[in-house]
Amino acid sequence: MALRYVEIKKQHILVINQNCYFCLNIMINNKKIVVVLPAYNAALTLKRTYDEIPFDIVDDVVLVDDCSKDNTVEVAKSVGIKHIISHEKNKGYGGNQKTCYDKALSLGADIVVMLHPDYQYTPKLIQSLTYLLAHDLYPAAFGSRILGGGALKGGMPMYKYIFNRCLTLTQNILIGQKLSEYHTGYRVFSKDILEKINYHANSDDFVFDNQMISQIFYAGFSIAEVTCPTKYFPEASSINFSRSLKYGLGVLGTSFTHFFNKIGLMKSEIYKSKK
Numbered sequence: 361m362a363l364r365y366v367e368i369k370k371q372h373i374l375v376i377n378q379n380c381y382f383c384l385n386i387m388i389n390n391k392k393i394v395v396v397l398p399a400y401n402a403a404l405t406l407k408r409t410y411d412e413i414p415f416d417i418v419d420d421v422v423l424v425d426d427c428s429k430d431n432t433v434e435v436a437k438s439v440g441i442k443h444i445i446s447h448e449k450n451k452g453y454g455g456n457q458k459t460c461y462d463k464a465l466s467l468g469a470d471i472v473v474m475l476h477p478d479y480q481y482t483p484k485l486i487q488s489l490t491y492l493l494a495h496d497l498y499p500a501a502f503g504s505r506i507l508g509g510g511a512l513k514g515g516m517p518m519y520k521y522i523f524n525r526c527l528t529l530t531q532n533i534l535i536g537q538k539l540s541e542y543h544t545g546y547r548v549f550s551k552d553i554l555e556k557i558n559y560h561a562n563s564d565d566f567v568f569d570n571q572m573i574s575q576i577f578y579a580g581f582s583i584a585e586v587t588c589p590t591k592y593f594p595e596a597s598s599i600n601f602s603r604s605l606k607y608g609l610g611v612l613g614t615s616f617t618h619f620f621n622k623i624g625l626m627k628s629e630i631y632k633s634k635k
């Protein structure tokens with residue numbers, strides 16, 4: 361009997377005969393994996409990113425479009441993304457992620473992968489990152505551009521690299537942790553984390569990412585890191601020096617807030633648990 365392997369709409373299918381076929385999607389440890397793509401002007405890079413997602417283990421993809429000025433939504437439809445949400449107004453990167461995580465939880469995700477659709481981080485790392493969560497070793501895993509030297513090799517501007525290293529050192533001291541960087545955009549979270557931390561209380565801007573790390577550590581969760589290459593090219597990076605500066609100040613504010621809450625001098629809304 362000749363078995364046939366086909367790929368239909370990103371599903372891997374083993375065909376025995378006309379009436380009999382098997383979907384070859386593998387669930388790691390019975391966990392549902394949802395990839396969320398917070399998109400803003402991602403039309404030129406979305407397909408390249410989407411095509412590299414490992415659909416043998418990924419169950420669903422959600423794209424949230426933050427009122428892009430290009431045809432991101434049309435491209436998302438054309439590549440076959442099932443869950444597309446469009447913001448009527450531009451909310452910002454943090455506001456976008458709030459919608460992403462709400463949707464992923466409503467789809468019953470056990471593991472949520474936040475992947476930038478600007479093709480800066482390779483989707484080929486999804487397996488390595490998600491296995492750490494699927495086997496209950498860690499509740500969160502990040503792709504680190506600092507471990508393994510991916511940042512400079514990938515063309516991160518020198519001023520961003522220096523900011524990254526200085527802010528990371530300060531944060532490790534104030535938060536009492538040992539991450540290699542707090543600024544990567546490649547993050548995988550367990551359902552437990554997303555159900556517990558109050559991410560809705562965070563900023564709608566870029567500092568959202570940093571507040572989330574602070575909340576995760578504050579709640580007593582740990583974070584794994586995996587070396588990660590990165591690519592800097594015009595479509596993958598829009599944050600200029602002044603936005604970086606604003607972000608850097610926000611990061612310092614977040615770290616001091618964390619420290620003052622820890623020693624009991626402040627009681628901030630962002631650390632109130634959702635459950």
Ligand SMILES: Nc1nc2c(ncn2[C@@H]2O[C@H](COP(=O)(O)OP(=O)(O)O)[C@@H](O)[C@H]2O)c(=O)[nH]1
Binds near residue numbers: 398399402450454599
């Ligand atoms: N929702 C939203 N996302 C944005 C906005 N500006 C940038 N982004 C997204 O934020 C992420 C990081 O921005 P990016 O310019 O790639 O930053 P960089 O790679 O660190 O220089 C990317 O996924 C962008 O699509 C915005 O105004 N709104």
Ligand SMILES: [Mg+2]
Binds near residue numbers: 476478598
């Ligand atoms: Mg980018």
